[in-house]
Amino acid sequence: MKQVSDGIWKDGSRLYTKNLKPGKRVYDERLVNHENMELREWNPSRSKLGAAIANGMKSVPLAENSRVLYLGASTGTTVSHVSDICENGFVYALEFAERVFRSLMELAEQRKNIAPLMADARKPENYSWIEECDIVFIDAAQPDETEIAIRNAETFLKSGGFLLIAVKSQSIDVTKRPEEVYEQEAGKLVRAGYEVLEIINLEPHEEKHCLIVARK
Numbered sequence: 001m002k003q004v005s006d007g008i009w010k011d012g013s014r015l016y017t018k019n020l021k022p023g024k025r026v027y028d029e030r031l032v033n034h035e036n037m038e039l040r041e042w043n044p045s046r047s048k049l050g051a052a053i054a055n056g057m058k059s060v061p062l063a064e065n066s067r068v069l070y071l072g073a074s075t076g077t078t079v080s081h082v083s084d085i086c087e088n089g090f091v092y093a094l095e096f097a098e099r100v101f102r103s104l105m106e107l108a109e110q111r112k113n114i115a116p117l118m119a120d121a122r123k124p125e126n127y128s129w130i131e132e133c134d135i136v137f138i139d140a141a142q143p144d145e146t147e148i149a150i151r152n153a154e155t156f157l158k159s160g161g162f163l164l165i166a167v168k169s170q171s172i173d174v175t176k177r178p179e180e181v182y183e184q185e186a187g188k189l190v191r192a193g194y195e196v197l198e199i200i201n202l203e204p205h206e207e208k209h210c211l212i213v214a215r216k
């Protein structure tokens with residue numbers, strides 16, 4: 001078992017975060033003990049952020065005190081691991097589908113560093129009260145994913161903060177090769193003034209997906 005970054009451990013191909021709520025599972029993940037801590041296995045096939053880290057993301061910007069705006073939280077599978085890592089920070093978890101939002105609320109009841117927000121990520125003016133964040137992360141699988149990400153980053157991301165975009169090439173343009181779509185989306189970020197640090201291919205965990213890491 002080797003610590004790879006703040007709050008994240010790796011054992012061969014298995015990835016773990018330190019469980020903020022020892023004894024409690026969020027999905028069907030394994031719990032293991034390591035040096036007087038309980039770690040929670042992070043399944044990279046159920047989390048694009050997990051897949052990016054499993055595939056060798058060079059520097060993971062999440063830290064113990066990070067404030068994160070997470071767009072497209074769904075039931076909170078990945079949000080729960082972000083909450084583990086940022087144990088003294090905070091996660092604003094945004095989701096607009098009522099069906100999955102209920103599970104997200106249940107997760108937030110157990111974890112005091114998550115605020116579930118039922119809102120449309122296309123309209124940051126509707127949650128303009130949230131504070132400036134160190135990281136904006138989006139996994140909404142929308143055709144205008146990058147535009148939504150930039151709009152939110154312009155409003156909430158601090159200067160020097162990190163913008164992480166999970167890109168599903170099939171949602172954006174089915175006629176292009178995934179790599180062309182990744183370059184096209186990265187180009188939008190560069191033109192908006194962001195420095196693109198990495199484009200991480202998420203296969204085999206997620207077909208035709210990448211994670212773009214950029215800095216404001």
Ligand SMILES: C[S@@+](CC[C@H](N)C(=O)[O-])C[C@H]1O[C@@H](n2cnc3c(N)ncnc32)[C@H](O)[C@@H]1O
Pocket residue numbers: 046047048071072073074075076077078079094095096097100119120121122139140141142
């Ligand atoms: C691929 S799933 C997210 C999975 C999640 N990030 C995880 O790793 O556990 C995409 C989610 O984004 C949500 N979504 C899509 N567009 C949205 C929008 N404009 N505002 C808020 N949520 C949105 C969908 O309802 C869906 O739950």
